[in-house]
Amino acid sequence: MAGLELLSDQGYRVDGRRAGELRKIQARMGVFAQADGSAYIEQGNTKALAVVYGPHEIRGSRARALPDRALVNCQYSSATFSTGERKRRPHGDRKSCEMGLQLRQTFEAAVLTQLHPRSQIDIYVQVLQADGGTYAACVNAATLAVLDAGIPMRDFVCACSAGFVDGTALADLSHVEEAAGGPQLALALLPSSGQIALLEMDARLHEDHLEQVLEAAAQAARDVHTLLDRVVRQHVQEASVLLGD
């Protein structure tokens, strides 16, 4: 891989960040009036929008209803204008289905589904601009949207991606770093207890390096948690000021 140097000698990455540094995160809750819960997040140049409906009646076949917990239905869609080259199919393709499944596994771990048996919670996530770390941005946006909807959750779910270049673990990969072909790992964490909701990697990484990369991703997820915490507190305070507290 000639040309692009992902980590310079002084320890700077392509966009000038340090190895463990996150991109700038901005988030807002309650962006849609008609949905039960919604949130928008920007992680660097990656922009994701999440919308939550529920808990409501099971749509479609009643046979899918679970007698002791709620069904979590996640749909991932990336806009046709989100990548460098225009995408043909925004949703329904293999990658979107797989992402939807991963989001479902992540949120089934965090949402207290046993409080709403025989009902359905819909989480729709759309990526408006994809610059690497789309899974992480989707999970972070969906966490905020679920909180906005008032659905009871065990804890936040914060996610971040991590990679490994030149013996150093990098946190929060951008598209350039992902496309370079090195190992990448996506981690979704429940910060207060330190439990891992989802850990996904489909590349080859020597097991001696795994601990380092995992710790980098976990630390980055905890930093994301600090930021999201601040966003939620501010939103609640604004809402309660208007409600006249």
Place this chain on the structure above:
Amino acid sequence: MAEAAAVVAESLAGYRARAARAVLEQVVLPGEELLLPEQEDGEGPGGAGERPLRLNAGARSRRRVVCGPGLRRCGDRLLVTKCGRLRHKEPGSGNDGGVYWVDSQQKRYVPVKGDHVIGIVTAKSGDIFKVDVGGSEPASLSYLAFEGATKRNRPNVQVGDLIYGQFVVANKDMEPEMVCIDSCGRANGMGVIGQDGLLFKVTLGLIRRLLASDCEILQEVGKLYPLEIVFGMNGRIWVKAKTIQQTLILANILEACEHMTADQRKQIFSRLAES
């Protein structure tokens, strides 16, 4: 891999469990754990000699604290499950330790026993009506649950009518059931809501605030026009005034109350009162 998991768990900068009293009226987020002020499990009055004396000598040795919406019990702590402000209500009398709950904002209603709600009749099947209350299941309403209804004297309820009733059965495992009579058999304001008027949706937090005893919004609205108004705890409000225009104005004001400060609201009311 085991070391990695241990590293992740040890170095977490997460929330330490805090005393619930220290966090009252503050914003709490899911994942936080709260400690209750008294954790005794009722060893009885004879245990005083084995335990150091507490500062609040008035506390009984067994207090039952009620854990309200937004809190779950895990072990001997309270786990916060929704984001909002932590509130506490002192007990009136007796052995209780009061109620703790999280005041959160929500649009979707979850049926709770005893709540008065406005429902829309969606189907008539046999002896029951199916009523949509905005939750995850339609509630069932028996035709006998109206004042003065007998098997021969059925109530005049059509599909599409608005019903104001209360839940007698509302838990997560069963279909919710509602009735339009109170425990004495009287309607007490419940039943089919009359013709005309407008039904609209607001958030649950706004309804609770409007129904609070010290709410000025309702008094101001009452001074504007004569009106009939019904509040459902499921976020639905039915309003009726003399003309359609007045009804629409009232509906818009109530919907906008959520986003206005008290001053803006007073300005709008004074402008309307002049015109």
